[in-house]
Amino acid sequence: MKIQKNSIRILDKNQNSSIRELNEFLNYKGLTKTLAKRNLKTVYNRSFLGWMWSVLHPLATLLIYSIVFGKILNGNGSVPSGAEGLKSFPMYLFSALVIWNAYSELSVGVMTSFANSINLRSRVYFPISCAVFASFISGFIVLGVEILVLVGAYLVIVGPSLTFFLVLPAFILAGFFGLGVGLMLAAANIRHRDVGHLYSVFLRLLFFMTPIIYPMNLLDGKKVFAFDLDKVLLLNPLTHFVVFIREVTYFQKIPGLSQWALILSLSSLSLIFGWGAFVRFSPKVIENS
Amino acid sequence: MINEFDGYAIRLKNVSKNYEIENLSRGFLQSLSHRMYGKRSRIFQALSDISFDIKKGEMLGVIGPNGAGKSTLLKIIAGIVHPTSGNLIVEGRVASLLELGAGFHQELTGRENIYLNAAMLGISESEAKGSIDSIIQMADIGEFIDVPVEVYSTGMRARLGFAVAVQMRPDILLVDETIAVGDIAFYQRSLKQFEVMISNGATVVLVSHDLSLIEQRCNSALWIEGGRVVSSGAPQVVVQRYIDHYSGANPLGVSGSEENHGAGKLMVQSELGKGSAYCGGSCTFRVPGESIPKTVFKKVTFAFTTHHGSLPFVATFETELDRFQDAFSIRVRLLPLPPGQYSANVTFTGENGDCVVSNRILVYPHDRETEFSTMPVISFPIEVVHSGE
Numbered sequence: 001m002k003i004q005k006n007s008i009r010i011l012d013k014n015q016n017s018s019i020r021e022l023n024e025f026l027n028y029k030g031l032t033k034t035l036a037k038r039n040l041k042t043v044y045n046r047s048f049l050g051w052m053w054s055v056l057h058p059l060a061t062l063l064i065y066s067i068v069f070g071k072i073l074n075g076n077g078s079v080p081s082g083a084e085g086l087k088s089f090p091m092y093l094f095s096a097l098v099i100w101n102a103y104s105e106l107s108v109g110v111m112t113s114f115a116n117s118i119n120l121r122s123r124v125y126f127p128i129s130c131a132v133f134a135s136f137i138s139g140f141i142v143l144g145v146e147i148l149v150l151v152g153a154y155l156v157i158v159g160p161s162l163t164f165f166l167v168l169p170a171f172i173l174a175g176f177f178g179l180g181v182g183l184m185l186a187a188a189n190i191r192h193r194d195v196g197h198l199y200s201v202f203l204r205l206l207f208f209m210t211p212i213i214y215p216m217n218l219l220d221g222k223k224v225f226a227f228d229l230d231k232v233l234l235l236n237p238l239t240h241f242v243v244f245i246r247e248v249t250y251f252q253k254i255p256g257l258s259q260w261a262l263i264l265s266l267s268s269l270s271l272i273f274g275w276g277a278f279v280r281f282s283p284k285v286i287e288n289s
Numbered sequence: 290m291i292n293e294f295d296g297y298a299i300r301l302k303n304v305s306k307n308y309e310i311e312n313l314s315r316g317f318l319q320s321l322s323h324r325m326y327g328k329r330s331r332i333f334q335a336l337s338d339i340s341f342d343i344k345k346g347e348m349l350g351v352i353g354p355n356g357a358g359k360s361t362l363l364k365i366i367a368g369i370v371h372p373t374s375g376n377l378i379v380e381g382r383v384a385s386l387l388e389l390g391a392g393f394h395q396e397l398t399g400r401e402n403i404y405l406n407a408a409m410l411g412i413s414e415s416e417a418k419g420s421i422d423s424i425i426q427m428a429d430i431g432e433f434i435d436v437p438v439e440v441y442s443t444g445m446r447a448r449l450g451f452a453v454a455v456q457m458r459p460d461i462l463l464v465d466e467t468i469a470v471g472d473i474a475f476y477q478r479s480l481k482q483f484e485v486m487i488s489n490g491a492t493v494v495l496v497s498h499d500l501s502l503i504e505q506r507c508n509s510a511l512w513i514e515g516g517r518v519v520s521s522g523a524p525q526v527v528v529q530r531y532i533d534h535y536s537g538a539n540p541l542g543v544s545g546s547e548e549n550h551g552a553g554k555l556m557v558q559s560e561l562g563k564g565s566a567y568c569g570g571s572c573t574f575r576v577p578g579e580s581i582p583k584t585v586f587k588k589v590t591f592a593f594t595t596h597h598g599s600l601p602f603v604a605t606f607e608t609e610l611d612r613f614q615d616a617f618s619i620r621v622r623l624l625p626l627p628p629g630q631y632s633a634n635v636t637f638t639g640e641n642g643d644c645v646v647s648n649r650i651l652v653y654p655h656d657r658e659t660e661f662s663t664m665p666v667i668s669f670p671i672e673v674v675h676s677g678e
């Protein structure tokens with residue numbers, strides 16, 4: 001009888017658990033695919049508009065924010081001029097919103113998918129990273145519709161530009177950054193459910209601490225408890241992703257090397273730490289649940 | 290590290306498993322303070338220093354009382370939990386039936402769950418498509434295959450779970466019969482499937498409380514208790530030790546207290562030897578003279594009880610007072626019992642209560658084809674032979 005090489009499971013305590021989990025994940029690629037497919041099939045289950053929602057949802061948010069922050073709170077006045085004489089608060093907002101959605105929804109999605117898979121995992125073996133990555137992939141595809149809408153809107157309003165191709169790497173890197181954060185929180189959220197609640201509160205704060213509904217220079221010279229707000233904002237990793245995507249869409253500029261290096265290292269650091277924390281803490285959490 | 294695993298499906302070496310018991314109702318701040326002040330949670334050792342090997346194509350029966358660590362052992366082999374220490378090698382695709390409908394996602398339909406289970410075994414969707422018809426047929430759930438699993442009955446869930454596990458042709462199948470199987474009739478039909486799988490080279494690990502099943506079908510047995518291996522090896526030997534151990538603590542005679550038992554034991558003899566007989570074969574039960582109570586008794590009852598306490602066979606005969614001063618034998622020409630383990634009891638009913646003489650009898654199927662069946666309580670003609678010692 002033929003036995004596939006990858007079906008031999010040797011448990012050696014000396015083996016690095018991070019590599020072991022990665023091997024298992026690669027052995028079960030088919031499962032990740034099946035789970036991602038299932039997620040995509042069930043996202044818009046029992047809904048009349050179905051996939052239209054992935055377009056309607058960001059557009060509705062954009063409309064509301066444009067009215068509230070643009071018209072009522074006069075965001076329109078502070079918007080800088082972009083490429084080709086563009087001066088539009090909704091377009092300025094939309095670019096940043098896509099990044100924000102990618103980060104927040106993927107990090108929360110990864111965290112909750114772990115919680116949702118634990119029950120099944122405690123009854124039958126499969127690498128739980130498959131369920132987590134499946135949720136990441138399906139979330140990524142659903143959110144991907146948003147970048148199509150974003151680029152489409154820019155093409156209609158401003159016309160074509162080569163810099164629009166750089167939306168994709170910005171979106172992917174922001175997604176990986178969210179994946180890393182989700183992985184870091186996944187196990188902690190099972191150990192103490194408070195983590196999930198705390199994180200949703202933290203996300204609200206983070207939304208306003210990221211220059212999404214306002215440009216960076218709005219905070220020049222403003223202080224909270226002797227901290228310069230614009231300096232504090234730079235400590236927020238998401239600021240750099242938002243600045244990056246605005247460069248390539250609103251301003252149609254190719255970002256400098258330092259900007260590339262910054263978001264690349266932010267997302268890889270997040271992934272490395274996230275994966276490390278996940279491999280370190282998830283087995284114990286699974287067994288105790 | 291154990292390296293040579295040719296011919297072995299599963300090898301465990303010095304495997305131990307500890308669980309940390311934590312009070313989950315404890316709040317965040319409380320647990321934080323416990324951690325800061327170094328209050329450790331209690332450790333429960335579920336398995337300690339377990340070593341054994343299973344060859345490919347064998348069936349291992351695992352026995353032991355509740356809480357012995359049987360389920361933990363299966364979970365370790367399945368990869369659901371990691372051992373705290375020790376090494377293990379598992380070669381091949383492992384399917385497990387550790388709980389009722391274990392690998393099922395409640396919100397997905399039966400069909401989607403089949404694909405999901407296949408993916409968990411590393412089988413692609415197109416490969417799984419080939420066996421989906423045979424799964425549906427074996428599970429016998431008809432149109433319910435396209436309905437979410439959450440509405441399934443217990444029996445349907447058990448049948449589908451079993452059909453998926455068997456039809457995916459895993460190299461290793463782990464079954465916890467004590468909880469995974471709902472429908473007894475289906476399970477007994479499934480036993481045939483185990484043999485088909487084993488003849489195809491698969492390895493089966495079965496946790497069961499059915500000792501006769503383990504004696505008859507397994508190649509080897511493992512008795513664990515308190516997380517340790519008490520005995521392992523040939524199933525007949527292990528089961529015998531297990532029964533002897535527990536019959537000491539809890540006499541097999543279900544009625545009567547210790548002092549009501551006669552001094553001697555009921556002797557069981559057949560062509561198979563002492564203590565066992567063939568289903569449908571002949572068997573002799575001998576009550577030695579010293580076991581017969583010297584008090585006045587009116588009625589003698591001869592009965593078999595299963596280890597659940599039910600009575601599949603009862604024969605009663607009235608007697609005269611002075612008739613059994615000496616040893617006597619009861620001969621049964623055609624033993625009307627399905628294969629299994631029973632207690633044979635002779636009860637002397639007198640004015641001062643009952644006196645029971647009992648012993649264990651193992652009934653074997655006459656050939657491998659004999660079906661397990663549940664027999665109703667029947668009365669059966671027996672022949673009582675008076676013998677003057």
